[in-house]
Amino acid sequence: MTAALSATSANKTIDLGPAVELVSKEEGHRQPLAPEFVSVEDFSPLEVAYDFGHVRREDIEAGPRNIWRYKKLLPVPSTVEETPNTEPGCTRLVRADRLAKELGLKRVWVKDDTGNPTHSFKDRVVAVALAAAREFGFEVLACPSTGNLANATAAAAARAGWRSVVLIPKSLERAKILTTAVYDGDLIAVDGNYDDVNRLATELAAEHPKWAFVNVNVRPYYSEGSKTLAYEVAEQLGWRIPEQIVVPIASGSQLTKVDKGFRELGQLGLVDASPYKVFGAQATGCSPVSTAYRNGHDVVQPVKPDTIARSLAIGNPADGPYVLDVVNRTGGAIEDVTDEEVVEGIRLLARTEGIFTETAGGVTVATAKKLVETGKLDPDAETVLLITGDGLKTLDAVENHIGPKATVPPSAEAVAKALGY
């Protein structure tokens, strides 16, 4: 059906477009749409299920130049673009021939999500979370975060005129505090580590019924936002699924949603349901999913993160097992790379394509390199790399590796000499 579903919650009709119910990931228990994230039946994560009806390319192409063009594929109201929210998405898909050559791949595309409003893919998920939260009657947008999510949540709330509550560890770098504080929400520094902050968020979500913690109580909606990466890549390739895609793994949610997005496009007949392989990228200092993959396990053993790729540093990734499912089903692979390789990955992308990514992007590029070297990525297959965040936010990672080629007196002769002319 293409008309919006009507559900009832607290005497209000809920319009979340094509979303019809929540389904538990383990045993498939179904329940009405609500701001809940864990099944009380089997304690597994809840995921949004849809009744898409007929969706046509023309409808999407006639939509706005942001993720709301895919509103008929997302758990958002049918009038979502009429309410204040950020308008992320429709970021560049860059043909990366110089990078391809260095990697030894025939054709590479970089999905450059640094072009989003706060320069990471988190704007996508937060925008969907805000739209759903509004529909459920929430009044405050909240999150625990150490970086990109804090920026995205505070910015989206500001634009919507909502109050935000963003919880960060007190020890966070000053730059990350500033880039959140500027939006003037309620930024709270917590005297504890990120685990403390996360625990606090779950507690607060239970106590404050008007607070939507984007990655806690409205997580099923939030995480669907990552599907838009798959939709955009396919549309930008001319309605076609790439043969290979490399995705960084933090909680693992993004990778599973990219796969979900590709599958939906095929099922809806928006693209040919051609085979594709999904590859996962982790930093060795936080590689629980890569380790499980290597050992052939289907459970993921938690680790204590120690890597410069802090936006990927989730030691106990909630969607780890589902990542393994996707990678194994599609015939992909998972690899991890050292912090030195991460820095090399950042520099390689910058020097070949003029794109400056954060550490997570360095993980993706360096992992792609390793996957080619180990024969897991097919050099002749078309490959997409997801670059999900901006180098301006993780300057410390490259600080000791780069700088001016020379310092010279103000004379043309000195410059020419320094450059070997």
Added chain:
Amino acid sequence: MTAALSATSANKTIDLGPAVELVSKEEGHRQPLAPEFVSVEDFSPLEVAYDFGHVRREDIEAGPRNIWRYKKLLPVPSTVEETPNTEPGCTRLVRADRLAKELGLKRVWVKDDTGNPTHSFKDRVVAVALAAAREFGFEVLACPSTGNLANATAAAAARAGWRSVVLIPKSLERAKILTTAVYDGDLIAVDGNYDDVNRLATELAAEHPKWAFVNVNVRPYYSEGSKTLAYEVAEQLGWRIPEQIVVPIASGSQLTKVDKGFRELGQLGLVDASPYKVFGAQATGCSPVSTAYRNGHDVVQPVKPDTIARSLAIGNPADGPYVLDVVNRTGGAIEDVTDEEVVEGIRLLARTEGIFTETAGGVTVATAKKLVETGKLDPDAETVLLITGDGLKTLDAVENHIGPKATVPPSAEAVAKALGY
């Protein structure tokens, strides 16, 4: 004529699309297209003149989602999108109702150029400079800069596979050095101030025939890139020119090119040639054009800059007199704002619309506020604000003004108490 012009330079046919010659701004002396920036006849700046022929909206709308959709209006080869370059442009035009309300304006749009590849409008001008430079046979892309231009030049050269030479004052902040150095061009720190660096660039441009200094010897082409801001605003409004636009002034080039862009669209029948007013924004600590405007002068007295808005801190703005012409002709005005007001402007935009701009954007927002208060901006007229750069690059400007609302122990009770619940 719609076919590209053929000119001859160094035995090579030059294809710069609709560009036909260079014209001196003062006395209108014409000369062939060449990498020159000052008329030898009247010593005034040279500007590109065109023979556009017939340009249709449909041709533009069918083009790529970047500035090359306007290639028939720019001094670039007709096949420009086939050669490696950055693909800036098509950034968001955001309806800013919450900002409008605070400013006391009925309808405001923010052109958010932080979405460009290196997060400022400089990607537009550098992309055009690179395209023209390639056509003229240059092999190195160069510039003197203290920030945004350095990022854009180094990134564009990297993507094109060109060598870059970027000259910066040795004393530049470490963050700005890193965001340029990462692209791995020839970044040279000069033991001198920005004036020394600038002088050096002119000297080097004369000595190295293969070096295109984007803002020196190929400046006439480079500066045309700013016209794309006007084209995009008009197209995004549904092929319509806004009644009022507020533009920051550094050299003044951007403001004059936005005006040029609007005029061209009207002359070509791509929009109704409706009246519009162009307003200029400066920081009081570097306000030579605003001062001249206030005093009714038509020459601009140079000043020694002293403002946090460093990307606008050009004390002797080359296009100052032409800015005065545009503002007076269209019935606009120019104002300047203190550094305190600049910070307030940054914070106002962030808190109302979730957009974090650099100091130049703060100048634009704060000036708009002042122009409303002094009755110069019509509150009932539709107004566009050009936000040309990113707050992530000027964190030091807000550093002492913002921070967490509270620091609390890791307990839900403490958070609720800190927030007044």
